Amino acid sequence: MKVYADNAATTRMRDSALSAYVETAQNFYGNPSSLYTLGQDAKTVLEDCRGQIASLLGAQAEEIIFTSGGSEADNQAILSAAKFGKLKGKMKIISTAIEHHAVLHTLNKLKKEGYEVVLLPVGTDGIVRLSDLEAALDDNTCLVSVMFANNEIGTLQPVREIGKLCRERKVLFHTDAVQAVGHIEVNVNDIGCDYLALSAHKFGGPKGVGALYVRQGAPLYPLIEGGAQERGKRAGTEALPAVKAMTVAMKEAVDTLPETQKYVTYLRNKLITGLENIPHCALNGDREKRLAGNVSFCFEGIEGESLLLLLDDRGISASSGSACTSGSLDPSHVLLAIGRVHDVAHGSLRLTLSADNTEEEIDYMIREIPEVVQYLRNMSPVWRDLQEGKRQYIL
Numbered sequence: 001m002k003v004y005a006d007n008a009a010t011t012r013m014r015d016s017a018l019s020a021y022v023e024t025a026q027n028f029y030g031n032p033s034s035l036y037t038l039g040q041d042a043k044t045v046l047e048d049c050r051g052q053i054a055s056l057l058g059a060q061a062e063e064i065i066f067t068s069g070g071s072e073a074d075n076q077a078i079l080s081a082a083k084f085g086k087l088k089g090k091m092k093i094i095s096t097a098i099e100h101h102a103v104l105h106t107l108n109k110l111k112k113e114g115y116e117v118v119l120l121p122v123g124t125d126g127i128v129r130l131s132d133l134e135a136a137l138d139d140n141t142c143l144v145s146v147m148f149a150n151n152e153i154g155t156l157q158p159v160r161e162i163g164k165l166c167r168e169r170k171v172l173f174h175t176d177a178v179q180a181v182g183h184i185e186v187n188v189n190d191i192g193c194d195y196l197a198l199s200a201h202k203f204g205g206p207k208g209v210g211a212l213y214v215r216q217g218a219p220l221y222p223l224i225e226g227g228a229q230e231r232g233k234r235a236g237t238e239a240l241p242a243v244k245a246m247t248v249a250m251k252e253a254v255d256t257l258p259e260t261q262k263y264v265t266y267l268r269n270k271l272i273t274g275l276e277n278i279p280h281c282a283l284n285g286d287r288e289k290r291l292a293g294n295v296s297f298c299f300e301g302i303e304g305e306s307l308l309l310l311l312d313d314r315g316i317s318a319s320s321g322s323a324c325t326s327g328s329l330d331p332s333h334v335l336l337a338i339g340r341v342h343d344v345a346h347g348s349l350r351l352t353l354s355a356d357n358t359e360e361e362i363d364y365m366i367r368e369i370p371e372v373v374q375y376l377r378n379m380s381p382v383w384r385d386l387q388e389g390k391r392q393y394i395l
Contacts, residue, residue, distance in 0.1 A: 002315045003361045007293060008151055008179060008352035009319055014204035014249045021206060021245035032238055033229060042240055049247040056254050057196070057213055058187035065212045065220070065230050066238055070178035071102035073197035073212035076223040076234070077174045078106045078145060081195070082115060084172075084219035085142020092116040092140040096128050096157075097337040098150055100176055104333075107145075116140070126155035126285035126338050134165060143172045148180035148191075152334040152350060153285035154294025156184070163192025172218060178202055178210075182253035183291055184261070194218040200246035203253040209242035260355045264292040267353050267362050271295050274366030278373055280386075280395045284335060284348070293353035298340055300395045301383035302347045302376040310372045316365060319350040343382070344394050 004012070024045065030038030032046045051061040067073045078093070085091060095107055097119045104119075111117045120132045128146060137144075144166050148159050159175050166173035174195035180186050182203025188196055195218065199210040214220045214233075226235035253260075272283060272295055284296040299307070304320030311318055320332075331345035340348075351365065377383040385391045 001361065001364050002317075003357070003364060004317045005351040005353060005357065005361075005365065006317050006319050007354040008154075008202075008291075008350065010201045010207065011204050011354060012356060013201075013206055013245070014252060016252055017205050017245040017249040020248040021241045024244040025241040028240060028244075032240060033227070045244060046238055046240055049243050052247050053211055053250060054213075056250055057181075058189045059213050060216065062231070063188075063213055063216055065214060065234050066243055067197075067210045067212050067234060068208055068239075069201075069210040070100075070176065070197045070199035072223065073195075073199075073210055074100070074102040074174075074176050075106050076212060076220070077195035077197060077214070078103065078110070078143065079223065080219050080221045081143040081172045081174060082110050083221055086115075088142065090140050090142035092118065092138065093143045093145065094118045094120065094133065094136050094141060095145040096120045096122060096147070098122055098126065098128075098152075098155075098334045099145065099147055100151055100178070103145055103147070103176055122155075122337055124339050125289070126150060126153045126334070127289060128157055128162075130158060130161055130165065133162060137165070137169050137171065141169070141171050143174060145174040145176070148175050148177040148186070148196075149184065149291050150285070150334060151179050152332055153296045153338070154179075154290035154352075155285040156180075156289045156291070159191050159193070166194075167192050179291060182250060182257075183293065185257065188213055188215070198250075200242070200249060203249055205246040205249035206242045209239055209246050211246070256355075261292045263355060264353050264357075267357055267359065268293055268295055270359070271351065271353070271362050271365060274362070275369060278370050280393055281373075282344075282395045284338060284340070291352075295351040295353070297349050298335065298344045298395065299347045299349065299373050300344055300393060301380050301386055302373060304346055304348045306376055307347070307349055307372060310375070311369065314368050314372070316368065319352070320348050341394060 028042045028045050030042040032043040050064050054061045054064045107117045118136050122128050172194045175193045177196050178199045181198040194215045196213040201207040224235045280300040282298050335345040
């Protein structure tokens with residue numbers, strides 16, 4: 001059996017999105033910036049997509065900027081807010097220790113430029129505390145950046161409460177909603193954010209396209225120079241077929257969200273219950289305040305890389321953390337942030353589900369994963385030491 005359980009890394013492109021991509025590429029190949037009819041027809045499609053995506057987010061069309069994906073959108077939002085803050089004499093940015101590297105690496109860059117960067121801790125449940133944010137906010141703060149949903153452990157952050165606090169303190173608020181859009185209800189007015197990043201391939205659209213919501217009046221500076229596209233805020237000819245496919249995929253995801261959430265949550269809970277029977281393991285993150293499709297575990301006494309390779313041999317595609325860091329030998333910064341020690345964090349497994357998964361596939365994983373874990377433990381000197389009492393169990 002083949003089981004794809006790495007939907008947080010990327011999703012299968014929806015049939016409707018693929019059809020829209022091909023149709024748009026064939027029939028609307030003009031440059032949207034051109035004045036002749038073919039170009040203007042393409043521009044009409046582009047602006048229609050902008051309006052649809054804005055509507056799905058509760059935004060206005062002019063508040064949507066098309067990008068190459070979530071990483072670019074995060075970068076542009078953070079760097080814009082930082083630049084504006086510096087002009088106002090405010091150079092403090094507050095974020096969390098569990099952000100995606102698109103955010104953390106950008107903050108590291110700004111730190112080297114003299115900005116004060118405060119990374120708030122999270123609890124063992126993987127959720128940031130509002131009291132910590134409130135204590136960190138001061139008159140020098142120019143931006144708060146907190147993700148909507150974590151890409152590794154799936155925990156949902158209190159973004160609405162954070163947005164309210166930022167509005168009261170008149171501080172710009174950015175949220176990386178790459179894992180949330182298409183999987184949970186997202187409305188920028190409810191959140192109260194100034195910037196929101198999304199990426200098409202996380203909800204059945206193509207790779208290489210995304211969007212940045214920028215509230216009217218919020219500062220935005222170009223990250224890419226060269227042309228007047230996107231109202232002068234993002235140079236480069238718009239990838240219209242990809243934008244159209246993203247729009248179709250996002251609308252389908254939002255329209256089917258209630259039934260999808262119910263079904264995927266059922267699969268998730270069944271998988272969690274099945275894997276919890278493995279001795280000396282632990283679910284990462286809050287059991288309820290998490291994305292419908294996210295299942296993240298740590299297994300004591302094994303290495304995550306070996307686990308992934310053996311699961312792949314059995315037809316199960318999974319991850320040991322975020323796709324962007326899967327080539328790293330270092331333990332996940334997210335797992336360390338929730339209190340997992342290095343040895344335990346190395347034995348992590350992330351399974352992320354979608355509506356394409358079946359209950360039969362869940363049963364298969366519940367059967368196969370414990371066998372593979374036990375096989376690896378049987379070969380592990382660390383596990384032998386644990387069983388012989390030379391080491392103490394952590395989980």
